Amino acid sequence: MDIFTQYWKEYIGSENYKSVIEQYSEPQRYYHTTSHLFRLLELFNKHKSKFSNARAVFLAVVFHDVVYDPQSKDNELNSARLLKEWIGTDQDCTIAEQYILATIKHSLINDDQDLKYFLDFDLEVLSWDYEKYWNDYALQIRKEYSRYSDSDYITGRTAVMSNFLKRERIYFSGIFDEAKARENIQKELVSLQ
Template structure:
């Protein structure tokens, strides 16, 4: 956890520099984000997820057109997360608008907010930067087997309040939706580096889910 906090601070400082935030702005903004991503209901959608997203972001940053806005959207895309809620993305976009209004233009705020909202449905876009953002958010599906298994358990923990058979049914439907997407990832980089592993992980998970249901 201490290592995660240190990494969070490093990424925080880099993003703050891109927007020329002063020390007070930086501390206030990222204190809110750290508090949000450290909430007890988060087992997957927490600090670890944001750091993993930012690591993948670094891998493709040279391919992005609106670099700083993609990074900011990553910081905020799960800023509000309650497993029982249906409007987490909308609330996250609203929080971004509230906290970033003093250093983003109206057009930039609209773009970032729209991108955050798009992480709800994960539909292919004609915007390369948005496709990159969505691919980064789904990069966990291509994680090494041990991390993917951990991710599956973390999601299960977030939905521990759901009756077990119903959870398995709903979770299998989500995994199947991703498995049937052709392609799953929309950017060439993610297709080349992660598509095969993601489909393998999803196939394994679906097979295990089928055995559990039988």
């Protein structure tokens, strides 16, 4: 049994996990796919003992990109809404909803250690080896935004990535390489010029 199914049965118990996989398998996705989901689940599994509320973190991991339309500005809101529709409105769902909404700006809403890990999991890709970062992340993001002209994409992508460099810290938990993430972002920005 894969870790997704294992944790789904442990924390949720229903069989509608197939709907989640269908969402992450939509044709407009190139980076925000099941591969991204499963990578975050690997990180969840590796660091699970550090969480105070593992179920809330699991729900946030699974549902944070369950709705993904590159042309929409409401993906996080719609993902949080789908979490509530499919799972419910218990306390863990409410916490997970807050975590998902925190990915809009990838910023902390409080000093919640679980949130720090969750946000860092989502941005772990920034600290990968640059060749993998470029091929498995940056190029895949460009494909997701293929409807935009090169000029529009470069303007938008430059703004987003430059904002990460302006932050005091990209990572909050200290488990990923901050310097490598900054180096990769700088390299990508040079390639966009």
